[in-house]
C-alpha cells in the first residue's frame with residue numbers, strides 16, 4: 001500500500017504525467033482514500049501551474065530558489081501531517 005510519504009515523493013511526477021501506469025493507479029487509489037494527499041496534490045498542481053506561468057519569463061527556466069522553497073513547503077507539509 002502506498003503511504004503518504006511515498007506519494008509526496010512522486011507527486012510532482014504524477015502531476016506532470018510522468019509516472020507509469022502502475023504508479024499512477026497506486027496514487028489515484030491513495031488519493032481516493034486520503035483527503036490530506038488530495039489537498040497536497042491540488043496545491044502542488046497549482047504551484048506547478050504557477051511555475052509554468054512564470055518560467056516563460058525567464059531564459060533560464062525554473063528558478064532553483066523557487067524549487068528549494070517548494071521542497072521545504074513539501075517537507076513542512078509532511079512534518080505537519082505526522083504530528084498527532
Ligand SMILES: [Zn+2]
Pocket residue numbers: 003004007030034036037
Ligand atoms: Zn495520503
